[in-house]
Amino acid sequence: MSAAAKKLDVQVARHRDMLVGGRLTRGRGADLTVVSPATGSPVATFPGASLDQFRQAIADARRAFDGGLWAGLRPHERVSVLQRFVSALEARADELEALIVAETGCPAGSVVLEAQVRSPLRQMRGMLDLYLKLPELEENPLPLEERVVGQGLVQSLRRYVPVGVVAGIAAYNFPLNIGLWKIMPALATGNCAILRPSPLTPLSALALAEAALEAQLPPGVLSILAETGAEGALLLTTDPAVDMVAFTGSTDVGKKVMAQAAPTMKRLQLELGGKSAQIFLPDRVEAAAHAALGVCMAHAGQGCVLGTRIFVPQADKPKVMEAMKASLAALRAGDPHDPSTTMSPVISQAQLERCARYVELAVAAGAKIVAGGRRIDRPGFYFAPTILDVPDNSNPAAQDEIFGPVICVIGYRDVDHAVQMANDSAFGLSGYVYGKDVRQALAVAGRIRSGTVNVNTGFASAYASSGGRKQSGIGRERGVEGVRIYQDLQCLNLAS
Known part of the structure; x- marks a missing residue:
């Protein structure tokens, strides 16, 4: 020992x-x-x-x-x-x-x-x-x-x-x-x-x-x-x-x-629970390239405020998903004491099986696996960082909290469509809006029905409260x- x-x-x-x-x-x-x-x-x-x-x-x-x-x-x-x-x-x-x-x-x-x-x-x-x-x-x-x-x-x-x-x-x-x-x-x-x-x-x-x-x-x-x-x-x-x-x-x-x-x-x-949305406005869509990496690095997606639904303009969706997939190469599962390890396991065998089950449900409902979608072959409860190309917001992987490294990428027609899908959820814990035009980004944030909405950032402080709307608490x-x-x-x- x-x-x-x-x-x-x-x-x-x-x-x-x-x-x-x-x-x-x-x-x-x-x-x-x-x-x-x-x-x-x-x-x-x-x-x-x-x-x-x-x-x-x-x-x-x-x-x-x-x-x-x-x-x-x-x-x-x-x-x-x-x-x-x-x-x-x-x-x-x-x-x-x-x-x-x-x-x-x-x-x-x-x-x-x-x-x-x-x-x-x-x-x-x-x-x-x-x-x-x-x-x-x-x-x-x-x-x-x-x-x-x-x-x-x-x-x-x-x-x-x-x-x-x-x-x-x-x-x-x-x-x-x-x-x-x-x-x-x-x-x-x-x-x-x-x-x-x-x-x-x-x-x-x-x-x-x-x-x-x-x-x-x-x-x-x-x-x-x-x-x-x-x-x-x-x-x-x-x-x-x-x-x-x-x-x-x-x-x-x-x-x-x-x-x-x-x-x-x-x-x-x-x-x-949460199923938070990240809306990338057309003038900031390039920032979406690292959105999946951010969720998966954050304790393998085991965070109720994480933005696991990523909304990008429909025309930009293919290139965004390719960039996301490339970014995941930076993640490494392994011994948590090894300085090179950057990704957590999920908490249990049951949670590992939940991730796999939701990937199956998502695919059955029309989603495509862009990356991951399976258990990592090593000891412990590691699930591969997963990107799902989801056709619409009704997909089970977009509606239910999975609590693992599984994210959905969904295309929107226009900003109204993005806001409508962001609000089409039983949850309302957190949300994220990214845009170079801060005035427009704030206007979009004001339309999201969540207890917290972050514009161009993530933020937590002893002096600023957080809490949920709808079934988020x-x-x-x-x-x-x-x-x-x-x-x-x-x-x-x-x-x-």
Whole structure:
């Protein structure tokens, strides 16, 4: 065994325990096996949390919140603790990256790894800074005649208070990033939080526990539990003691979360599926040459905001697809620790089969394979970067989220046709418009029904929110809205 492998074994062994009640404790549920998508072999097997441990975490969080242990602190006092938490994570950044590489297969030398660990840690500091700038109290804009009642004066205020107990249920593709964007705004605003990571990628989330203890978060304020099934997740979405669920995952599971949370009317923040469009206007069509490469390099297309539907002028479509195909030669699948590896595997055998199935469905509906379309013959779950020449937007590969390195190229007659097809989707998470005439590109962007539209760029910031329309979810993450969603609004009317 190499020195690097031995070091990883030590790191994995340190992060198998659950954080419950302010203590690290071994899971008491069924064994959870983490498989490396890069090799198909187990990375770790350890006991997951039991349902009773989830119940205990909920009870601890409820007690901590109701007792004012955390919510009763001033904002700057909570932020001071959370800054220590971020510092403890920054000190462990190399270790967190190693765990991410092991459980997701993300290449150690890729820019995607930056988005997995170091970028979200920087964003956490930005989020805390943003939170401290938001007022706890705001005055309602009463007209003058309503401010006077008899001989007295009335003041009407908006007060922002924590929701209560927040359950964060994270997806597998960016496990640390997604988990932090659930628990950190929740904690900053005074809530108590329970994080349940994906069973496919729990290691980096469990590693948060050690840093939380170092930062001295009070007992019960944060719990982290991993499980092999979904019993704990079901409890988090149904238990009356949980006030809010923040979930990232597929639209199908998001609908179940909504249904499970409905009887107790929990607050919801859902970031769900996407089938985002990239529209290349005629004056910028040459930029489409690297669109497929960008999607496939971005964690093998496993990103809900990725633009997997690429719209170009019909007349330019053949040359664009040839240029796209040539660009894919830069991708190399292989050992994620090899600096020359540039492409991730998909997460599992099931996801590999999903990619293959959608290529078959696409071809049956009239698409042609320009590149890829098959599994790569090597260990692990690698699917070849795939370009599909799709005749129209009704093709299954253009309508459904595949979550792999499979992109559709669709020709449009004119800009109105491009916008119509971009909006012909059950999803509305993100979108992209490219054009040299920025005024025209902005006009096109304004017609796209998505929660975020990027013009000539891709962008993510702690200060700018994102979120979905239609079946891509409800609520926002990041930005002012991503902080305020973890707060309830109380109206205070005072007479003097």
